[in-house]
Amino acid sequence: MLVAISIAAAAGNCGAWYAIPRLCMSLKVGYAAAAAVGALPLLVIVSWGRMLPALLGLYIVLVPIDDALLVYGGLTVTKIVGLAIALAAAVELIRKRPRIAVPYAVLGWVALVALMAMSLSWSINPEESIGNVVTIASALALLVIVVVTPMEASDLRIVVLATILSGAAIGVVAIAQRHDISEIAGQVGRIYLSFGTATLDPNRFGASLLLPIAMATGAFFQVRGWWVRAGLLCVLGMAFTAVYLSASRGTLVALGVMAVIAILGSKRRVLLGSLLAAAAALVLIIPSELSQRIQEGTAQSGTGRTDIWKVGIAAIPSHWLLGTGQGTFHTAYNRAFFLTHQSVFLEWGRDPHNLIVSTIVELGVVGVLFLAVALILQYRSVRLIPADDPFAWLRPVLRASLIGLIVAAMFVDVLATKFAWVLLMEMLLFAAFAARSSLPGRAPVPSIVAR
Numbered sequence: 001m002l003v004a005i006s007i008a009a010a011a012g013n014c015g016a017w018y019a020i021p022r023l024c025m026s027l028k029v030g031y032a033a034a035a036a037v038g039a040l041p042l043l044v045i046v047s048w049g050r051m052l053p054a055l056l057g058l059y060i061v062l063v064p065i066d067d068a069l070l071v072y073g074g075l076t077v078t079k080i081v082g083l084a085i086a087l088a089a090a091v092e093l094i095r096k097r098p099r100i101a102v103p104y105a106v107l108g109w110v111a112l113v114a115l116m117a118m119s120l121s122w123s124i125n126p127e128e129s130i131g132n133v134v135t136i137a138s139a140l141a142l143l144v145i146v147v148v149t150p151m152e153a154s155d156l157r158i159v160v161l162a163t164i165l166s167g168a169a170i171g172v173v174a175i176a177q178r179h180d181i182s183e184i185a186g187q188v189g190r191i192y193l194s195f196g197t198a199t200l201d202p203n204r205f206g207a208s209l210l211l212p213i214a215m216a217t218g219a220f221f222q223v224r225g226w227w228v229r230a231g232l233l234c235v236l237g238m239a240f241t242a243v244y245l246s247a248s249r250g251t252l253v254a255l256g257v258m259a260v261i262a263i264l265g266s267k268r269r270v271l272l273g274s275l276l277a278a279a280a281a282l283v284l285i286i287p288s289e290l291s292q293r294i295q296e297g298t299a300q301s302g303t304g305r306t307d308i309w310k311v312g313i314a315a316i317p318s319h320w321l322l323g324t325g326q327g328t329f330h331t332a333y334n335r336a337f338f339l340t341h342q343s344v345f346l347e348w349g350r351d352p353h354n355l356i357v358s359t360i361v362e363l364g365v366v367g368v369l370f371l372a373v374a375l376i377l378q379y380r381s382v383r384l385i386p387a388d389d390p391f392a393w394l395r396p397v398l399r400a401s402l403i404g405l406i407v408a409a410m411f412v413d414v415l416a417t418k419f420a421w422v423l424l425m426e427m428l429l430f431a432a433f434a435a436r437s438s439l440p441g442r443a444p445v446p447s448i449v450a451r
Contacts, residue, residue, distance in 0.1 A: 051088045052149065055081060056162070057162030059082060061169055063418045064170045064205055064212075064419060067204070085145075092150070096150060105374065105378040105381040111370055120326075124328050125328045132327025146425055164216045166212050170209060174241060175241055201412075212239055213243075214401045256276075258401070312352055323361060323366075327362065334348050354411070375406065401423055
């Protein structure tokens with residue numbers, strides 16, 4: 001505990017990578033942080049025997065700020081926690097020796113990642129490919145070992161709680177740093193979350209909030225206690241504030257699509273549709289960086305995504321079948337740059353900002369087909385959750401979150417991000433739990449809804 005408190009005290013140095021600007025200058029906040037970190041050993045003792053869900057919950061909370069949690073080189077705190085999760089899951093598998101059942105969606109992702117690994121043999125830039133393949137393969141490996149490890153309903157409640165709290169955590173940090181806005185051309189007025197020398201891309205941390213927002217919304221309509229609903233409203237308020245401060249149009253479009261899906265499945269379509277239309281109108285009418293970016297459009301704002309996509313499309317014909325190799329979009333972009341007109345030159349080696357364009361450039365038509373199959377199987381995986389399952393309310397939540405992530409992936413790169421794989425993991429976790437609960441000899445699981 002003394003060591004933990006010492007670490008918390010060191011975090012008060014505003015030049016440290018884990019320090020939060022402004023907050024680290026406050027003595028009261030420093031004491032609170034020291035107390036929180038000092039309590040971690042006690043939390044470990046309390047969670048002993050349930051280390052896997054505890055570690056998984058910690059991982060889920062940290063994932064939205066993964067890019068800022070650098071320890072050394074490419075090593076991050078989330079990678080360390082991920083290794084601990086894999087070890088805890090392996091111990092559980094050895095101890096319980098359960099019957100292993102792998103969902104079809106896992107096989108779809110394994111096939112896609114295998115194609116990525118094979119693309120190293122024809123990659124136009126193997127060094128660029130290796131790092132990307134290792135990142136995605138590591139995320140898939142963690143997903144597989146967690147999904148095949150049996151968990152109880154109480155363990156999965158921790159996963160739900162951690163997912164909701166991750167939205168609150170990023171909201172608190174965004175609100176605390178709301179004055180630290182960008183002055184970069186085309187990005188003026190947007191908040192870039194800073195942790196020491198690390199800075200988070202607002203489009204990415206905006207997209208990482210899709211699942212927490214969807215799950216908090218679903219839980220709001222699921223629980224009965226008014227005080228719990230009040231807490232969930234606070235969480236949603238903080239998460240939406242973070243999205244607003246990020247001024248991410250892709251995230252806003254994804255949330256709009258998710259809202260439309262939820263409304264179409266509701267009995268109060270007219271009322272909820274009217275509320276959604278009113279909210280959209282307010283976003284456009286009230287002067288803000290977000291409304292300005294929406295009205296200007298992508299090309300005029302200086303981000304130039306349409307120009308990136310034109311260059312990417314121009315790079316397809318020369319490697320249309322198998323692509324240029326996973327993770328080589330930068331190199332392919334530079335080679336095809338002069339094959340199409342660019343109204344404004346910004347820089348070389350730009351990110352694709354589109355899942356379909358990047359996949360067809362890097363893995364060709366074959367890769368797009370593999371990706372489509374994996375996504376379809378992923379979407380269908382929650383069919384395993386029956387209507388009488390205690391987590392049946394998560395079925396539309398997870399499906400809407402997946403669709404929202406796909407929409408966001410049309411504007412920002414997500415395939416190599418941990419928050420995307422957390423969504424895939426949670427979908428398969430709850431599907432696997434439902435499948436195990438239906439096995440003969442298993443006692444029924446009590447509902448989590450207060451009667």
